[in-house]
Amino acid sequence: MWTHERYCDETEREVAAFAAGLEEAELGAPVPSCPGWTVRDLLRHLSTTHRWAEGLVRTAAARPRSPRHFAGEPPQADGEQHAWFTEGGAALIETLRNADPDAEMWSWGGDQHARFWSRRMLYETIVHRADLDITLGRDVALDAETAADGMDEMLVNLPYAAPFAPNVENLRGDGETLAFTAADTGDRWTVELDKDRFGWRRSSAADDVHADAAVRAPASDLYLFLWGRRKIDDPAVAVAGDHGLLVRWVENSAL
Numbered sequence: 001m002w003t004h005e006r007y008c009d010e011t012e013r014e015v016a017a018f019a020a021g022l023e024e025a026e027l028g029a030p031v032p033s034c035p036g037w038t039v040r041d042l043l044r045h046l047s048t049t050h051r052w053a054e055g056l057v058r059t060a061a062a063r064p065r066s067p068r069h070f071a072g073e074p075p076q077a078d079g080e081q082h083a084w085f086t087e088g089g090a091a092l093i094e095t096l097r098n099a100d101p102d103a104e105m106w107s108w109g110g111d112q113h114a115r116f117w118s119r120r121m122l123y124e125t126i127v128h129r130a131d132l133d134i135t136l137g138r139d140v141a142l143d144a145e146t147a148a149d150g151m152d153e154m155l156v157n158l159p160y161a162a163p164f165a166p167n168v169e170n171l172r173g174d175g176e177t178l179a180f181t182a183a184d185t186g187d188r189w190t191v192e193l194d195k196d197r198f199g200w201r202r203s204s205a206a207d208d209v210h211a212d213a214a215v216r217a218p219a220s221d222l223y224l225f226l227w228g229r230r231k232i233d234d235p236a237v238a239v240a241g242d243h244g245l246l247v248r249w250v251e252n253s254a255l
Helices: 004-022 039-058 067-071 078-098 115-135 144-161 166-170 219-226 243-253
Strands: 176-182 187-193 198-204 213-217 238-241
Touching: 004 039, 004 078, 004 115, 039 067, 039 078, 039 115, 078 115, 115 144, 144 166, 144 176, 144 187, 144 198, 144 219, 166 243, 176 219, 176 243, 213 219, 213 243, 238 243
Parallel strands: 176 213
Antiparallel strands: 176 187, 187 198, 213 238
């Protein structure tokens, strides 16, 4: 993991990038990577999540609270949407910077400390900034180091997502393995599906490991694949091995 301060800095940059994209976007435009959503829906979701996390960290919440408890209702007028997003993002960054990363508090993941939220909010914002870039017809790219840390963050938290993504419980098996390899960084994430759970480890692509299904791509595209923003047939990713196993992973790991 990076330092809490670095996660705060990177989150601030991503919030600014999303806000800048909003200047060019039509609020009613559909978001291709989030079927059924418009840019307005995307904005409201991300800002609500920012405000929820900010409230949880500010109060060092010891138990879950609903997003609405802290976020309230978004404004109805389109002219107020951008300011609502930027104000919520600024409050989030300020609260995260002022927080003790080692402070104990509730989170939906395994790390029950404030530092969970600085890392989680970075990648929540990155994924939805990518959604906005896709909507605007832009090339979507992440720094390779960021994408690699994002792979770790996604895999370490995925087992805890079952309460709101119940299909995660289907990520079990009889020892089948999947390998996700970043062609540019030389990192490999190997996932093994066991009877009661799935496990994973990060290693070097030079390691001689067996995999029943494999995905290879630059780290940025690999991360976007893990989040469903790149598809199995996307030319940016190369797949091999058991296609059905890979489809099972994709369908049940979606958040």
